Amino acid sequence: xxxxxxxxxxxxxxxxxxxxxxxxxxxxxxxxxxxxxxxxxxxxxxxxxxxxxxxxxxxxxxxxxxxxxxxxxxxxxxxxxxxxxxxxxxxxxxxxxxxxxxxxxxxxxxxxxxxxxxxxxxxxxxxxxxxxxxxxxxxxxxxxxxxxxxxxxxxxxxxxxxxxxxxxxxxxxxxxxxxxxxxxxxxxxxxxxxxxxxxxxxxxxxxxxxxxxxxxxxxxxxxxxxxxxxxxxxxxxxxxxxxxxxxxxxxxxxxxxxxxxxxxxxxxxxxxxxxxxxxxxxxxxxxxxxxxxxxxxxxxxxxxxxxxxxxxxxxxxxxxxxxxxxxxxxxxxxxxxxxxxxxxxxxxxxxxxxxxxxxxxxxxxxxxxxxxxxxxxxxxxxxxxxxxxxxxxxxxxxxxxxxxxxxxxxxxxxxxxxxxxxxxxxxxxxxxxxxxxxxxxxxxxxxxxxxxxxxxxxxxxxxxxxxxxxxxxxxxxxxxxxxxxxxxxxxxxxxxxxxxxxxxxxx
Numbered sequence: 001x002x003x004x005x006x007x008x009x010x011x012x013x014x015x016x017x018x019x020x021x022x023x024x025x026x027x028x029x030x031x032x033x034x035x036x037x038x039x040x041x042x043x044x045x046x047x048x049x050x051x052x053x054x055x056x057x058x059x060x061x062x063x064x065x066x067x068x069x070x071x072x073x074x075x076x077x078x079x080x081x082x083x084x085x086x087x088x089x090x091x092x093x094x095x096x097x098x099x100x101x102x103x104x105x106x107x108x109x110x111x112x113x114x115x116x117x118x119x120x121x122x123x124x125x126x127x128x129x130x131x132x133x134x135x136x137x138x139x140x141x142x143x144x145x146x147x148x149x150x151x152x153x154x155x156x157x158x159x160x161x162x163x164x165x166x167x168x169x170x171x172x173x174x175x176x177x178x179x180x181x182x183x184x185x186x187x188x189x190x191x192x193x194x195x196x197x198x199x200x201x202x203x204x205x206x207x208x209x210x211x212x213x214x215x216x217x218x219x220x221x222x223x224x225x226x227x228x229x230x231x232x233x234x235x236x237x238x239x240x241x242x243x244x245x246x247x248x249x250x251x252x253x254x255x256x257x258x259x260x261x262x263x264x265x266x267x268x269x270x271x272x273x274x275x276x277x278x279x280x281x282x283x284x285x286x287x288x289x290x291x292x293x294x295x296x297x298x299x300x301x302x303x304x305x306x307x308x309x310x311x312x313x314x315x316x317x318x319x320x321x322x323x324x325x326x327x328x329x330x331x332x333x334x335x336x337x338x339x340x341x342x343x344x345x346x347x348x349x350x351x352x353x354x355x356x357x358x359x360x361x362x363x364x365x366x367x368x369x370x371x372x373x374x375x376x377x378x379x380x381x382x383x384x385x386x387x388x389x390x391x392x393x394x395x396x397x398x399x400x401x402x403x404x405x406x407x408x409x410x411x412x413x414x415x416x417x418x419x420x421x422x423x424x425x426x427x428x429x430x431x432x433x434x435x436x437x438x439x440x441x442x443x444x445x446x447x448x449x450x451x452x453x454x455x456x457x458x459x460x461x462x463x464x465x466x467x468x469x470x471x472x473x474x475x476x477x478x479x480x481x482x483x484x485x486x487x488x489x490x491x492x493x494x495x496x497x498x499x500x501x502x503x504x505x506x507x
């Protein structure tokens with residue numbers, strides 16, 4: 001039996017593991033990984049690390065193994081036999097063995113890994129791109145379970161085993177229901193995208209308008225700045241159009257085809273045609289299941305499966321309509337996909353020909369503003385209301401933020417609120433703390449406030465929510481507010497004006 005003495009990095013269990021200086025933010029994620037690596041427990045421990053692609057999961061785990069003298073194996077799309085050969089070679093090299101291990105099964109490979117540690121403290125072992133391995137060997141989670149449970153764990157060393165992957169649907173099922181690994185994990189870490197404020201800092205963008213526009217294209221995915229855009233960030237509002245042309249619409253840059261790859265890389269999406277069509281329908285503004293079905297000329301019942309798959313993959317999200325029970329709106333969760341379907345997909349033939357990007361962007365810029373930036377700005381306003389607005393601003397502590405629509409029978413119209421903030425549940429129906437309207441390219445006037453007041457009045461007798469005299473009216477604008485509206489808001493405690501500067505810096 002081989003053993004490996006843990007002495008490569010002068011790392012001692014219990015010492016703090018400093019986060020490398022080149023990792024931006026991720027303090028919470030690094031702290032949890034470091035604590036897991038230092039777990040003072042005999043035998044093996046399991047951790048699951050997931051998150052959408054390009055979020056820096058591998059970067060974090062590689063840094064962790066470097067800091068602790070750990071081991072990382074990155075799976076590839078190949079056969080099970082080839083993966084076992086690759087794993088045997090990598091493990092042997094890590095242990096400074098002269099010849100590669102030859103494993104006949106993952107059971108044999110895991111036995112060698114889990115029992116080959118002695119002395120000095122726990123060893124971090126990472127299986128990156130774990131979904132590839134599960135596709136090759138579906139029995140692998142069950143094999144890992146057997147090695148984590150008695151009697152096998154009694155002979156195993158103090159391994160801190162981390163399984164990492166980007167296939168959200170598969171990673172989410174590893175610990176769910178009756179899955180073999182259910183109840184075995186000591187860590188379940190999801191590495192999220194940067195929110196809009198962190199993304200602006202990461203891209204080095206200080207101008208809020210440029211930050212919103214950039215975020216509407218690339219979101220908060222770290223890899224898009226460094227690897228995909230060659231560290232090229234828009235210098236300001238006047239440079240944004242040029243930046244789009246030279247990076248996102250440039251067929252020589254990785255960002256150009258990224259939206260297509262995001263869909264193709266999901267293992268659960270076999271025939272991408274229906275999924276692309278659903279995403280295109282949502283990008284066109286069809287947010288309900290019936291609206292998507294009408295756009296695609298299909299029955300609403302036909303869309304249950306593709307919508308569920310896209311939601312499990314993290315490519316779309318579903319937001320409840322807080323005013324109408326059992327109704328929800330679908331939104332594209334990845335800005336690059338929304339941008340692709342609204343701007344790039346309809347003009348793909350032109351964009352593939354070098355030198356046409358500037359003309360295409362000139363023609364589609366208005367589409368970008370209405371179908372991409374407008375909805376994205378509304379989402380940022382909801383995010384601000386949920387995570388950054390203070391209790392003093394809202395008149396209470398928020399427990400839920402979404403959107404909603406209600407029928408105005410007198411005007412025979414459907415009035416929509418882009419932002420609805422609900423307080424903590426109590427003995428009575430939850431209280432509506434705030435309702436808001438968001439306009440990206442409109443200078444807001446008292447007319448917008450009157451509309452919100454009308455909507456608030458319609459909620460007085462709502463069966464599930466309470467609108468009170470304390471309910472505040474919030475107006476979000478990307479271009480500002482008229483002097484008349486500002487004067488009116490200065491005299492009313494129930495009116496909140498949020499411009500771009502407050503969105504990024506205030507509460």
